[in-house]
Structure formats: C-alpha cells, structure tokens
Amino acid sequence: MEEKFIVRNYFNETGFERWKRIYGDEAVNRVQYSIRVGHQRTVDQVLAWLSDVQGRTVCDAGCGLGSLSIPLAERGAIVYATDISEKMVEEARRRAESALPHCDRLRFEVCDLENLSGRYEIVVCLDVLIHYPLTQVEKMLDHLSARATHRLVLTYAPKTLFFSLLKRIGQLFPGASKTTRAYQHRSRDIEEILVRRGWKIVNRAAIDDKFYFARLILAER
Numbered sequence: 001m002e003e004k005f006i007v008r009n010y011f012n013e014t015g016f017e018r019w020k021r022i023y024g025d026e027a028v029n030r031v032q033y034s035i036r037v038g039h040q041r042t043v044d045q046v047l048a049w050l051s052d053v054q055g056r057t058v059c060d061a062g063c064g065l066g067s068l069s070i071p072l073a074e075r076g077a078i079v080y081a082t083d084i085s086e087k088m089v090e091e092a093r094r095r096a097e098s099a100l101p102h103c104d105r106l107r108f109e110v111c112d113l114e115n116l117s118g119r120y121e122i123v124v125c126l127d128v129l130i131h132y133p134l135t136q137v138e139k140m141l142d143h144l145s146a147r148a149t150h151r152l153v154l155t156y157a158p159k160t161l162f163f164s165l166l167k168r169i170g171q172l173f174p175g176a177s178k179t180t181r182a183y184q185h186r187s188r189d190i191e192e193i194l195v196r197r198g199w200k201i202v203n204r205a206a207i208d209d210k211f212y213f214a215r216l217i218l219a220e221r
C-alpha cells in the first residue's frame with residue numbers, strides 16, 4: 001500500500017486517539033509527554049519566528065489538531081488549515097470553535113498536501129515529513145514550494161546516530177500498532193531540495209526532548 005494511505009488510515013484510527021492525547025492536556029505516559037513538550041516548543045518557536053502574521057495568508061499543511069493554526073489565527077493570520085485525516089480535521093474544528101468561536105480567519109479542510117491549491121504568503125508543514133521517505137518528501141516540498149510566495153516553515157526528523165539507536169531499540173516507536181514508520185532525513189538533503197527551488201534558509205532550530213527530535217527550518221525568497 002502506498003505510504004500516504006497507510007498514514008491516512010493510521011491518523012483516522014489508532015493514531016487519532018494517540019495524537020489527541022499527546023496534543024491535549026490529559027495524563028499521558030513519559031514518551032507521549034516528551035513528544036507533547038517537544039512539539040509545544042516547536043509551535044512556540046514558529047510563533048516567535050512568525051511574529052508579524054497579522055493579516056497574512058498562511059497555509060498549515062498537515063495541520064493535525066490545529067495546535068499551530070489556532071494560535072496563528074488568534075494573532076490575526078488568515079489561516080487555511082488542511083490535513084489528510086478526516087478525524088484530525090473534525091477534532092481541530094471542534095478545538096478551534098471552542099478557542100475562537102465563529103472566527104472567520106480560520107478554515108479547516110480535509111486535503112492531502114500533494115493536492116493543495118492556491119497561493120499563500122506563508123506555508124507551514126510541521127511534523128509531517130517524518131512519515132515519508134526522501135523521494136516522496138522531495139515531491140511534497142516541490143508542491144509546497146509552489147504554494148508559498150514568501151516563507152516556508154517545516155520540520156523533519158534528523159538523521160542522527162542517537163535518534164537511530166533509540167529507534168532501533170524501540171523506545172521511541174514502541175510497536176507497529178502504535179505508530180507508522182518514522183523516516184529520518186539528513187539536513188543536507190532537505191536544505192538542498194529547498195535551495196534548488198529558490199529558497200534561502202534564514203533560520204534553523206534544533207528541538208530535542210527525550211523522545212522528540214525535530215529540525216525546524218524557516219526559508220524565505
């Protein structure tokens with residue numbers, strides 16, 4: 001089965017329940033807590049980089065439960081948030097309605113990022129590329145690049161020895177039923193793809209917690 005369908009099924013079934021807990025505030029195990037903390041640091045870093053979003057159009061590709069889309073809309077951005085999973089989008093809409101009732105700057109839709117259309121000043125894609133091998137990531141970045149006029153913000157899981165070891169001993173991804181395959185990427189590979197598409201990397205951040213490892217990039221043109 002194609003990677004994308006495996007990922008979609010996962011985020012509509014067991015993955016939905018798991019990530020709803022991680023991206024929530026109920027009690028979780030220590031692996032999930034570490035992912036929650038690391039992910040929140042990623043969101044906070046993006047919000048700090050995008051401090052001038054008032055009135056700007058933002059596409060949040062693979063928006064999950066709206067952890068970034070909702071605060072962006074709160075700060076005055078006009079946000080188009082999409083995700084491949086119907087369940088994630090349904091829960092994101094529920095959270096948005098409760099955090100920002102009747103907000104007309106925030107729209108959620110079910111759509112995989114390969115089929116996104118339109119142009120946005122800023123395109124963001126957080127913690128999605130980890131689900132795909134490099135050949136697919138390259139196509140995805142192609143498509144996202146064509147959607148973004150000014151800025152592109154993304155994360156990927158770094159290919160480091162430590163992360164590989166953790167993965168191998170199964171601490172980070174405990175059991176096929178709990179997660180999909182996790183792909184790590186070399187910074188050089190990701191940055192080369194972006195530079196070939198005309199992007200200039202203007203900021204980088206490494207966000208590591210015990211069980212959360214992300215490299216965050218802000219690119220501009």
Ligand SMILES: C[S@@+](CC[C@H](N)C(=O)[O-])C[C@H]1O[C@@H](n2cnc3c(N)ncnc32)[C@H](O)[C@@H]1O
Nearest residue numbers: 011062063064067083084085088112113126127
């Ligand atoms: C780990 S979650 C991250 C969610 C969100 N970006 C965040 O940081 O809060 C990964 C999300 O990517 C979505 N996703 C995976 N592959 C996708 C694709 N090809 N197109 C759109 N969304 C995708 C999943 O459904 C899931 O909601």
